[in-house]
């Protein structure tokens with residue numbers, strides 16, 4: 001938890017250097033993969049800060065220092081997945097406590113709350129976090145965690161982080177912001193007053209669709225001790241290789257996010273013009289209801305775009321089945337563009353909860369390929385959907 005010497009450097013520089021000094025024993029410029037489960041002790045209890053690799057591993061330490069630096073936090077803890085990180089935050093709760101969650105929270109977060117921790121006497125409520133009056137009404141005296149995602153998935157709603165912080169000013173509940181869709185380059189929730197940032201590093205931070213991981217970042221030293229205890233006690237830690245892959249991804253985060261955002265802006269503009277498209281959801285469009293809040297709390301609008309097709313499920317299925325550059329797959333945040341049908345794929349598990357998505361909804365994770373290829377690919381797929389909608393004579 002010592003302050004990194006790169007503290008005063010710019011984001012792009014910290015992404016490459018914070019926590020990532022050359023290896024002290026060999027001078028290796030890149031952080032080594034410390035593929036070891038244990039560490040030798042000179043005498044009982046005399047060691048170099050590492051004993052057993054579930055507790056701590058130097059490659060993980062480097063990743064944690066980098067993530068803390070990028071989010072502007074005092075500390076960070078890394079986990080085997082975003083959901084393992086989420087579960088670790090839930091270890092702060094006790095029976096009788098209440099969690100307030102976005103009504104379109106990540107499906108896995110919802111499933112963990114509703115079907116796992118709910119069995120241990122923890123209560124939860126769902127609310128549209130972009131409506132601050134609704135949030136105020138939904139907070140209970142027993143609420144201990146308020147769980148915000150912004151932008152949300154898959155409708156890209158924008159939540160005013162500072163607005164929720166102000167609502168909680170006289171309430172003991174802690175605010176978690178799942179910052180996966182924005183990444184620390186575009187949005188830094190701790191600076192807006194959030195207590196914790198949660199990441200699925202699987203997405204933009206890793207950035208190359210080749211590793212699953214998660215992290216929590218915060219400032220409060222006492223909570224750090226509690227979470228650190230549970231990180232070790234429950235054991236859902238990332239492997240040294242996974243930490244190394246994530247660090248490798250982080251080095252290029254800034255340049256990738258600039259391109260993801262530029263491409264998504266172009267794609268959203270194109271979709272708005274196409275006759276097969278009904279509505280486009282992208283916080284960077286000035287007519288998006290969250291545009292002003294997003295412009296205030298984000299550096300740019302990231303790479304996620306959703307839209308509905310005009311003519312039913314068939315048209316949506318046609319589009320997701322016809323793109324070639326956009327590959328049909330779940331997940332997001334990699335350099336390659338992905339397309340999916342939330343109703344039948346990522347959000348199938350929310351069926352029956354009241355948080356269902358429209359069956360004409362298509363979600364894009366816009367990658368960093370050339371914008372012209374992305375638009376041409378969507379155009380040919382959407383044109384096929386239009387042809388489908390025209391009844392044969």
Ligand SMILES: *Cc1c(COP(=O)(O)O)cnc(C)c1O
Pocket residue numbers: 081082083084106108109149153178180181199200201202203212213214
């Ligand atoms: C993917 C994701 C998660 C879960 O992370 P995993 O690494 O898949 O466990 C949580 N929140 C959001 C917004 C996500 O996209």
